[in-house]
Amino acid sequence: MITYKVGICDDEADEVKKIEDLLHEYEATHNIHFEIHSYTDGLKLLRDYQKPHMLHALFLDVEMPLFNGIDLAEHLRGLPDRDLHIIFVSAYPQYMKDSFSVQAFQYISKPFKKEEFMQEVSRFIKITSNPNLSRCFFFMSSIKT
Secondary structure (H helix, E strand, O other): OEEEEEEEEOOOHHHHHHHHHHHHHHHHHOOEEEEEEEEOOHHHHHHHOOOOOOOOEEEEOOOOOOOOHHHHHHHHHOOOOOOOEEEEEEOOHHHHHHHHHHOOOEEEEOOOOHHHHHHHHHHHHHHHHOOOOOOOOEEEOOOOO
16 A cells, blocks of 8 residues: 655644545545644644655645645755655735746635645645656646535
């Protein structure tokens, strides 16, 4: 069974829980395991992230107190950790352009639908599990109505 180390950082605990639950649901239907590290404080994540390759992927909110997600991503890239797949999950689509500066893997707009989230997780798994595929960028922007 493949294990992916995944981080979630969002200042809203219910958003962290939602992503955790979706990842666990994904695990139950696929032959993979997620080792999940959850944070509601970007500064705590930065303190814990001591070396490159600590995580395979990071689901990261943009608008957070103390530490903006884009700034946090810049710090993580400065380790340097270019292999970390940063997946922004934000209710603010105006930050999508800024995510390019930190080589975001994906940008998911809140609120998102479960099916769309699962599809993006599948794309992440497919890209990272196949070394023959080049690094790609996926952007998902959907507004739940």
